[in-house]
Amino acid sequence: xxxxxxxxxxxxxxxxxxxxxxxxxxxCPECGxxxxxxxxxxxxxxxxxxxxxxxxxxxxxNGFTYDHVYLKxxxxxxxxxxxxxxxxYPDNLxxxxxxxKKYKEx
Numbered sequence: 001x002x003x004x005x006x007x008x009x010x011x012x013x014x015x016x017x018x019x020x021x022x023x024x025x026x027x028c029p030e031c032g033x034x035x036x037x038x039x040x041x042x043x044x045x046x047x048x049x050x051x052x053x054x055x056x057x058x059x060x061x062n063g064f065t066y067d068h069v070y071l072k073x074x075x076x077x078x079x080x081x082x083x084x085x086x087x088x089y090p091d092n093l094x095x096x097x098x099x100x101k102k103y104k105e106x
Contacts, residue, residue, distance in 0.1 A: 004042050005035035008060065011053050013044040042066035055096045059089070062100045069103045 004013040007028035014035070016026065026035045038060070045052035059066075070083035087103060090096040 003037045003040060004044070006038050006042070006044065006056075006060075007031065007033060007035050008053070008057050009033050011044075011047045013038070013042065036060055037065065039066040041068070051093075052091065055091060055093055058093065058096050059100070062104065064089075064100070064103075069099075069106055073106055075105070 003016055005016045005026045005028075006013040007030065010028055010030045010033075012028070012030065014026075014029070016037075026037070027033065028035050042065075045056065066089060069087040069089075071085040071087050073083045087099070090099045
């Protein structure tokens with residue numbers, strides 16, 4: 001499955017193959033700034049939906065890349081040993097702040 005290289009400045013996402021070279025930086029074809037690699041699960045908001053993009057930026061800045069986040073999760077030595085269900089990503093800033101607090105350990 002591919003990932004989406006996303007430019008938070010231009011508010012655009014580009015489908016790309018999985019990049020296994022962690023040192024490689026993809027640049028936005030529009031502005032030339034570095035993009036962030038988000039999960040194929042990420043559904044980019046409309047380009048002019050500034051509130052939704054603010055939520056995306058807040059989540060990305062706090063380490064969330066739109067991979068699965070578990071509702072209940074037990075970890076040992078940094079490895080998930082059991083989990084139950086997936087949390088839904090928030091769509092407003094207030095909920096995003098609570099989401100970050102609740103799931104930051106994952």
